[in-house]
Amino acid sequence: MSPFKNSLVLLLAVFLTGCAGTQIAPPMQARTAAETHTILPTSIFTTTDGNTALLDDAKTQLYTQNFGGGGVAVGLLLGPIGALANAAMVTETTKSDASKMGNKINIKPRDLFAQAAKETAFVLVEPGQGSPGRINPYLLITKIDDKVLTLAAGMLIDQGDAPPVWRGKYLYQLPGKYTVDQLAALDATQTSQIQASMASAYAQLITRVKADSPEQRAGEETIHLVSPFVTPRFETPQWGSLIKEEGDHVWVRTPGAMLAILKENVRYTIQKP
Numbered sequence: 551m552s553p554f555k556n557s558l559v560l561l562l563a564v565f566l567t568g569c570a571g572t573q574i575a576p577p578m579q580a581r582t583a584a585e586t587h588t589i590l591p592t593s594i595f596t597t598t599d600g601n602t603a604l605l606d607d608a609k610t611q612l613y614t615q616n617f618g619g620g621g622v623a624v625g626l627l628l629g630p631i632g633a634l635a636n637a638a639m640v641t642e643t644t645k646s647d648a649s650k651m652g653n654k655i656n657i658k659p660r661d662l663f664a665q666a667a668k669e670t671a672f673v674l675v676e677p678g679q680g681s682p683g684r685i686n687p688y689l690l691i692t693k694i695d696d697k698v699l700t701l702a703a704g705m706l707i708d709q710g711d712a713p714p715v716w717r718g719k720y721l722y723q724l725p726g727k728y729t730v731d732q733l734a735a736l737d738a739t740q741t742s743q744i745q746a747s748m749a750s751a752y753a754q755l756i757t758r759v760k761a762d763s764p765e766q767r768a769g770e771e772t773i774h775l776v777s778p779f780v781t782p783r784f785e786t787p788q789w790g791s792l793i794k795e796e797g798d799h800v801w802v803r804t805p806g807a808m809l810a811i812l813k814e815n816v817r818y819t820i821q822k823p
Contacts, residue, residue, distance in 0.1 A: 577762040586673045587683040587707070589660050594686045594706065600641035603648035605691070610659045612704070613651065615693035616783050618643030647693070650734045655689070656741050657748065663687035663705065666752035672760070684708040689748065690721060691733070694778035694815065699728045701744065702779075703751035707759070719807040720759065722751035723779055723815065725798070754810065758793075758801065767791070767803070775802060775818040779811050792818065 593609035605611040618639040663685065667674050675682050690702040701724040709716040724747045736744070770791035778785050793801035799810040800818070 577764055577767055585683065586675045586680060587667075587685050588675050588677045588679070589664060590684050590686050591677060593688070595688070600637055600644055603644055603652075605648060605651050605655060606653055608658075608660075610687065611655060611657065611689045611691065613644070613648055613691045613693075614782075615644055615647060616640055617693055617696050647730045650730050651691075654734045655691075655736065657689050657744060659687035659689050659703070659705075659748070662703075662745060662749045663752045665749050666756055670753050670756045670760075672756045681711055687752070692779060692782060694782045697729055699730065699733060700724070700779060700812075700815070701726065701728070701748075703748045703755065705752070705755060718759075720755045720809075721807060722755050722810040723799070723812045724748060724751060725812065751810075758808065758810075762808070766793070770803060772821040772823075773802065773818040774821060775804070775816055777811055777816040779815045780804065780809070790818070792820065 593604075595604055595609045595612060598604055601614055601616050603613045605613050618636075618641075664674065666672075684707070686706040686708075688704045688706075690704040691699055692702065693699050703722045703724065705720050707718045707720070709718075724744065726744075726747075770793055773790050773792045774787050775790050776785050776787050780788055788804055790802045790804040793803055793808070795801070795813070796810075798813055800813055800816050801808070801810050802816075802818070803809075
């Protein structure tokens with residue numbers, strides 16, 4: 551087997567086995583509800599790849615999809631040329647979708663996060679005032695099926711001024727399913743509904759961040775979870791811990807992230823010690 555194909559097989563193995571050896575995301579280090587945060591004035595998202603695209607000029611709407619072609623597994627079976635061809639088809643699909651939705655979704659994550667912060671007494675300061683946690687709110691649009699897209703309120707929180715900077719990733723999946731064409735042609739009522747859902751989602755995320763602690767993490771049960779929201783198309787098992795079930799969502803902690811996933815989009819089994 552060629553070195554190139556060897557590398558592809560290794561990458562596929564890592565992808566399919568998930569992150570079993572990765573530490574589950576810890577609570578925010580040395581943070582309390584009384585400390586301050588700031589919303590970054592510019593997005594930290596600057597580059598994309600064949601699976602992702604930024605849909606607005608402010609770079610606060612991140613689209614991710616891996617459909618198109620036969621997928622990674624088929625590409626490996628066809629050899630290096632097949633893998634490259636499949637990757638090219640995925641990239642073409644991403645570009646085509648992004649061109650339809652680009653600057654068409656009137657959702658401003660920074661404004662919605664600020665609204666939720668005010669309603670939940672989450673203290674925000676202007677950039678440069680002290681050493682606050684730095685928040686990057688964004689709208690995540692994920693293709694979970696060949697034609698089905700789902701939305702999530704997302705935020706990254708960076709903490710610390712010198713390396714290693716701690717980063718927490720938080721996502722709350724919003725209700726509703728869409729096609730590319732539907733998101734590209736939202737009317738005022740639909741847009742307003744998404745804005746309300748996203749503001750409410752940010753309030754839920756803020757509440758969860760404020761309540762998070764090492765004690766909370768220690769009491770969580772280890773789980774295996776499968777979700778098209780977490781690993782679209784392939785739905786590969788992931789390690790995580792169960793925070794709680796609440797309403798229509800399951801709150802889980804995975805390597806590097808805390809997620810609120812709609813119950814219809816997740817299955818999990820508790821792993822006994």
